[in-house]
Amino acid sequence: MPKNNIPAYAIVELLMRLSHYNELIGDYKGHTVRTENVLVKTTGGGITFPITLIMQQFENPETIDNDALVSVASLFRTSRAKQKTIS
Numbered sequence: 001m002p003k004n005n006i007p008a009y010a011i012v013e014l015l016m017r018l019s020h021y022n023e024l025i026g027d028y029k030g031h032t033v034r035t036e037n038v039l040v041k042t043t044g045g046g047i048t049f050p051i052t053l054i055m056q057q058f059e060n061p062e063t064i065d066n067d068a069l070v071s072v073a074s075l076f077r078t079s080r081a082k083q084k085t086i087s
Helices: 008-018 051-059 065-075 080-086
Strands: 028-033 038-042 045-050
Touching: 008 028, 008 038, 008 045, 008 051, 008 065, 028 080, 045 051
Parallel strands: none
Antiparallel strands: 028 038, 038 045
């Protein structure tokens, strides 16, 4: 799926929702679309979202339950620069 077919604001909305579970995630900086996933770069690091989850956020966000958000938030990885300042 081309990058311009992914609604970036749905990614931003997901990041805002995930920040309730992990405040280190930070703000949206950009994304790269892969076959089934979207790699999202944030001010805190990076996270990989399934395209289906982004489209679910775009089309019907109330169907994403807390368990799914917690699961995705656990995939977040801080950037190396952030890891050095945290340690």
